[in-house]
Amino acid sequence: MSNLQMWTYVIVGLSFALYFGIAIWARAGSTGEFYVAGGGIHPIANGMATGADWMSAASFIGMAGLIAFNGYGASVFLMGWTGGYVLLAMLLAPYLRKFGKFTVPEFIGDRFYSNTARIVGVVCLILASITYVIGQMKGIGVTFGRFLETSYETGLIVGMAIVFFYAVLGGMKGITYTQIAQYVVLILAYTVPAVFISLNLTGQAFPQIGLGSEMTEASGFGGIYLLDRLDQVVTELGFNEYTTQVMGSKVNMFMYTLSLMIGTAGLPHVIIRFFTVPKVSDARYSAGWALVFIALLYTTAPAVGAMARLNLMSTIQTGEVGSPDGNLVYEDRPQWFKTWEETKLLQFEDKNGDGKIQYYNDKNEEMNAKAEGFGWKGNEMVKVDRDIMVLANPEIANLPNWVIALVAAGGLAAALSTAAGLLLAIASSVSHDLLKGIFTPNISEKAELNASRVAMAGAIALAGYLGFNPPDFAAGTVAIAFGLAASSIFPVLMMGIFSKRMNSAGAIAGMLAGIAVTMLYVFQHKGIFFVPGTSFLGGMEPNWFLGISPNAFGSVGAIVNFAVAFAVARVTAPPPEHIQALVEDIRVPRGAGQATGH
């Protein structure tokens, strides 16, 4: 066993032992503990758990890669996935905490005095959460496969067993305390390599400052700002300028950011975390703390992305562009290059047969003309998967093996914590909203607790099954998850709190209209239920409405939802007196008891 493998087993093993220990200590004895951890979580602790809940395999592994290759354009993810917490803290969390129930559909059903509304809410919640959970299961399998050199399937089974153990046993209580431990693991795993790399390139310990600093003398570019150097390196090879490249268009970036913000605020597994704090004022502060813990990673990610891109480019383009020995000789490639080639996520093809690697943008005509003069015959890095950036980063920077092992544990922590939160949201909506709320209202608390455990186990099995047989459309479904949350759940919750006049007809019509518009747009560009060949308008940009990409369309769906809801509510009867009194009651903090299911 190699030294790296040993370190990985030790660090991943220790972190798993910790999660097990916590699970046994924090068993849930009542439905209140299972759904909302008894409502006794300190706001800072809840903020930390929310951070782990929110930051998924996509944030941990994927985001820095997106930033590395999209530069300024990737700002939509940074602003979108953080700005949503402002909306959550001010528009939803305190009022839903005051309402004091267990689930999001329960609020929708009570506020709009309609089981139909509640069922529509459950369907949206389950669709959004399931699509999201597939990505986490995949992340677990891939991370295991890469670092412990087990098969993808073995990794997936181990991951399922662990989630099963602490989520089924502990419910929200077990999940919360485990998530706090997982946050610590994942943030260490993310920031430690970032600090090393920032010190390497700029001499600054804080990556947030390093990104805006001059490079060290040792790098050979002393006195030049890192971002200026990066702009220069990428433009010389025909790529877009890093700090100004946009994603689609400015309109698209605007709508994309808006979709992610309201989608974030509308994701049920995040909202239910705020049911666990003791008071309304705690819910406000807790959202702030959550964002502090999230920002630690999100403000580091731009530095990780930019520095990884710079390291990658300068590893391959070792000298001046076009000079005879300006390019890396393939036989001399570093070890990490070989490791990732084995996974096929990095692929080289010697198109001009000179034994050297040319990595440039061959879609750029001007660059192609120049490249021909150098005797280059096309970009030879035929595949650079952007997801390898975070995982390969410590190796590229020659960091010690324990740091690499820590990154593996961090990726697993991110995937496990998000999966557990999503599974709880699914299980509680099945056992509490469907069983207790609609089909068998007389069920005893003990039976409901057992039902929620069975629902949780069922959800894990389903997620595992989808992890073994990932549907072809897995990547596209993220658009659906955010689109659904943005176009249905967020608007209906907001109107429920801020408009006393909003009635059940308006809410249901709004939700259905919002979902329909968003789904139709996504399907017409990406295929009906993502079946290839059924996209009647094609994925082509010229067909995008105002240049808005399907992933960014949730914001338009939300606007449609609001408009339809208000129009329908105007022409139908206002909600009954007791509902208007309920709205007045949730608007003031006093009298928030413990969250209950009754």
Place this chain on the structure above:
Amino acid sequence: MLSDNAAQYWKANLRLLAICLVIWFIVSYGCGILLVEPLNAIKLGGYKLGFWFAQQGSIYVFILLIFFYAMSMGALDRKYGFDEE
């Protein structure tokens, strides 16, 4: 029905909300997207200012905003007597 006190409390809350959301909009959509080119002419160390707002600054302001809102709401809760015992 709704007491005057509660109505005024809600009005004060909405005013505070409006101020916070305007700032929220300006730092992200304004400085980070709509006005990014003119702001990029200004440098903050090695950062172009518009780029900095989009990838760093807006996030810091979001955090400050939430805590400012939470504190101000706490003060409103006490002023109107709706704070939790």
